[in-house]
Amino acid sequence: xxxxxxxxxxxxxxxxxxxxxxxxACVLTGWSGSMLRLARSFVSxxxxxxxxxxxxxxxxxxxxxxxEGRSSLQTWVYRILVNIARKRGAREQRTVPWTSLTPxxxxxxxxxxxxxxxxxxxxxxxxxxxxxxxxxxSEVLAREIRATVAAAIENLPxxxxxxxxxxxxxxxxxxxxxxxLDISTANQRVLLHRARAAVRGHLExxxxxxxxxxxx
Amino acid sequence: xxxxxxxxxxxxxxxxxxxxxTEQRFVEHLAICDxxxxxxxxxxxxxxxxGKVQPESLPDETRDRLLDAFRTFPRT
Numbered sequence: 587x588x589x590x591x592x593x594x595x596x597x598x599x600x601x602x603x604x605x606x607x608x609x610x611a612c613v614l615t616g617w618s619g620s621m622l623r624l625a626r627s628f629v630s631x632x633x634x635x636x637x638x639x640x641x642x643x644x645x646x647x648x649x650x651x652x653x654e655g656r657s658s659l660q661t662w663v664y665r666i667l668v669n670i671a672r673k674r675g676a677r678e679q680r681t682v683p684w685t686s687l688t689p690x691x692x693x694x695x696x697x698x699x700x701x702x703x704x705x706x707x708x709x710x711x712x713x714x715x716x717x718x719x720x721x722x723x724s725e726v727l728a729r730e731i732r733a734t735v736a737a738a739i740e741n742l743p744x745x746x747x748x749x750x751x752x753x754x755x756x757x758x759x760x761x762x763x764x765x766x767l768d769i770s771t772a773n774q775r776v777l778l779h780r781a782r783a784a785v786r787g788h789l790e791x792x793x794x795x796x797x798x799x800x801x802x
Numbered sequence: 803x804x805x806x807x808x809x810x811x812x813x814x815x816x817x818x819x820x821x822x823x824t825e826q827r828f829v830e831h832l833a834i835c836d837x838x839x840x841x842x843x844x845x846x847x848x849x850x851x852x853g854k855v856q857p858e859s860l861p862d863e864t865r866d867r868l869l870d871a872f873r874t875f876p877r878t
Binding site for chain 2: 640736
């Protein structure tokens with residue numbers, strides 16, 4: 587998961603306590619992007635989210651001596667962030683409806699026109715199977731795919747973006763994400779599923795455009 | 803289970819969160835439906851591709867400020 591490979595929590599915590607700068611730089615690089623996204627879902631502006639992330643890291647410096655390892659270090663850091671972000675969001679009178687789903691989270695995730703209708707012999711079956719995607723052995727293609735995925739993530743509704751980031755980029759498990767965001771298991775899954783299906787849709791359109799180009 | 807129903811259950815399936823009866827119907831459908839097999843494979847691929855994308859991080863000056871704070875933090 588993610589791009590930066592970090593050492594185990596024991597090593598990280600020991601390094602942070604001992605003042606190992608390289609170790610701190612690693613976690614800053616590895617986690618700050620996700621933290622910005624997470625913060626952004628609670629506060630009104632990007633600048634405000636940045637301050638939340640900064641304040642979180644300062645609180646981590648002050649609190650690292652007291653970290654007891656009852657959760658992963660990342661979960662502990664993210665909890666500090668959510669506390670700071672919630673307070674700040676309340677001051678900015680911004681309320682994110684984390685607890686309930688919105689119209690963004692309803693309806694089928696695959697266009698119903700791709701399935702057979704109720705009058706068909708096989709209602710709800712694919713009219714045409716999804717096209718098989720090519721392998722991405724070429725570096726150029728791999729780069730384009732990463733750009734496509736990054737753009738697709740940017741376009742997601744903020745709560746879907748946050749859940750996708752925590753689960754599929756940071757590799758947190760469902761339980762940690764629910765408790766961090768204070769949402770139900772069912773809602774967490776809906777947000778994650780919609781986010782993944784939306785990104786899959788972008789990839790499908792991207793592959794369809796490249797193969798159409800190759801055939802013509 | 804229809805294809806239209808299966809595609810909505812992929813995340814629950816991958817999280818092993820389906821009840822045993824639904825999971826069995828999911829697996830049985832998957833075994834005989836090439837379209838859904840492809841769909842599930844593409845969701846797995848999507849998850850893997852998402853995992854390769856690093857979100858945009860802090861601006862350099864904020865990062866430098868934090869590294870500075872770390873360097874000068876009083877330690878006993």
